[in-house]
Amino acid sequence: MSRLLHPFTPPAKDTGDFLNIVSGKGSVLTLKDGREILDGMGSLWYCNVGYGHPKVTEAIKSQLDTIHAHHIFDPFTNDLAETLAAEIADRAPMPDSKVFFAQSGSEAVDTALKLARAAQAQAGHPEKTLVVSRTNGYHGTAYGGTSAQGFPEYREGWGELVPGHIHVPGDDVEALARVFAERGAEIAAVITEPVQGAGGIIPPPEGYLQAVRRLCDEHGALYISDEVICGFGRLGHWFGCQAFDIEPDIVTFAKAVTSGYVPLGGVIVGGKALGMLETNSAWKLAHGFTYSGHHLACAAALACIEVTEEEGLLERAAVLGERLRAGLQSLVDDGLYPGLRGAGFMWAVYPPEGRTPIDLRWEVLDQGVIARPMSDVIGFCPPLVSTEAQVDQMVDALAAVV
Ligand SMILES: Cc1ncc(COP(=O)(O)O)c(C=O)c1O
Numbered sequence: 030m031s032r033l034l035h036p037f038t039p040p041a042k043d044t045g046d047f048l049n050i051v052s053g054k055g056s057v058l059t060l061k062d063g064r065e066i067l068d069g070m071g072s073l074w075y076c077n078v079g080y081g082h083p084k085v086t087e088a089i090k091s092q093l094d095t096i097h098a099h100h101i102f103d104p105f106t107n108d109l110a111e112t113l114a115a116e117i118a119d120r121a122p123m124p125d126s127k128v129f130f131a132q133s134g135s136e137a138v139d140t141a142l143k144l145a146r147a148a149q150a151q152a153g154h155p156e157k158t159l160v161v162s163r164t165n166g167y168h169g170t171a172y173g174g175t176s177a178q179g180f181p182e183y184r185e186g187w188g189e190l191v192p193g194h195i196h197v198p199g200d201d202v203e204a205l206a207r208v209f210a211e212r213g214a215e216i217a218a219v220i221t222e223p224v225q226g227a228g229g230i231i232p233p234p235e236g237y238l239q240a241v242r243r244l245c246d247e248h249g250a251l252y253i254s255d256e257v258i259c260g261f262g263r264l265g266h267w268f269g270c271q272a273f274d275i276e277p278d279i280v281t282f283a284k285a286v287t288s289g290y291v292p293l294g295g296v297i298v299g300g301k302a303l304g305m306l307e308t309n310s311a312w313k314l315a316h317g318f319t320y321s322g323h324h325l326a327c328a329a330a331l332a333c334i335e336v337t338e339e340e341g342l343l344e345r346a347a348v349l350g351e352r353l354r355a356g357l358q359s360l361v362d363d364g365l366y367p368g369l370r371g372a373g374f375m376w377a378v379y380p381p382e383g384r385t386p387i388d389l390r391w392e393v394l395d396q397g398v399i400a401r402p403m404s405d406v407i408g409f410c411p412p413l414v415s416t417e418a419q420v421d422q423m424v425d426a427l428a429a430v431v
Contacts, residue, residue, distance in 0.1 A: 159212060
């Protein structure tokens with residue numbers, strides 16, 4: 030019997046037949062039974078530079094010869110964390126930013142939520158504590174993110190969550206405007222993904238993100254862009270909000286910042302929110318993680334940023350995203366699937382009549398391809414180093430099973 034409790038899995042489930050991954054190269058994984066499968070999901074939305082990238086593995090190995098980690102609480106720092114913060118701030122969608130490091134997306138989200146409330150309080154608005162989020166938004170599984178996320182079933186069963194969270198229908202600008210009209214004076218922040226990922230690859234309705242920006246400005250609320258999936262190239266830009274010409278106040282990131290080689294997450298605080306946090310120069314940010322600024326994680330991230338630039342992966346995301354979209358559209362045009370949705374290099378299709386996304390996942394896996402069932406769709410979020418032939422293989426696998 031396995032002693033391992035798996036995430037998002039019933040504790041009582043027999044996991045003996047779980048797929049056992051032993052190695053990976055580029056976009057291809059090898060299972061313990063020797064089978065090779067094409068990873069259409071970049072693991073769990075993160076492996077943008079692909080598996081076994083020599084530049085990233087070398088950076089990590091050589092860093093180990095120097096020092097693996099030392100914390101950066103006052104009065105310590107290190108060059109890797111300093112350099113990475115500067116590299117990320119240079120690419121950030123807002124000017125004059127500073128960067129805070131965590132390990133995961135959930136920690137990044139909880140940090141962002143705390144920073145937003147702290148910024149409001151420091152700027153003289155302690156009454157501004159409410160956080161608004163959208164249905165189908167996924168913001169991780171720590172208590173803050175659990176309270177914010179837009180799946181009622183994932184918020185149940187954990188006891189009392191963090192108070193002060195309001196959920197609005199994810200596709201309804203009027204509902205958002207009403208919340209601001211009624212409670213705008215108490216709203217600290219809105220948190221939203223640029224394209225909702227785990228909710229089922231749902232692009233924002235036309236003008237929605239612009240409306241969030243406008244309402245936040247009108248009511249003195251902060252705009253948190255949760256870029257844990259969209260950040261670091263998925264939509265063909267460093268950050269997903271840049272694909273929509275949005276300048277948020279706070280950005281969360283994780284996943285593709287290191288492509289998962291070493292876990293890393295973080296928060297970019299733009300100049301405006303930073304100014305609020307710095308109102309009282311004696312106020313201390315009493316928040317942080319033991320491994321914030323971890324040497325190995327920062328070395329991995331710097332290598333991933335270099336690979337992204339050297340291999341033109343932002344441009345590749347646009348090219349491959351269009352190829353995937355066109356391929357899936359042809360399946361829809363041929364009447365095999367009823368429709369598709371997505372953006373950048375993450376796309377999903379609705380299953381044909383009588384089939385569920387979970388059925389399709391197993392059938393596509395039999396074709397040697399990993400796709401992910403989510404709510405009402407099955408989708409792809411492949412490594413940005415995938416080849417055109419591999420993208421075609423994903424589309425062909427979907428075609429073969431209907
Ligand atoms: C948008 C978003 N925010 C936060 C998280 C939580 O990240 P993690 O699982 O690294 O804690 C995720 C994870 O998928 C995510 O997609």
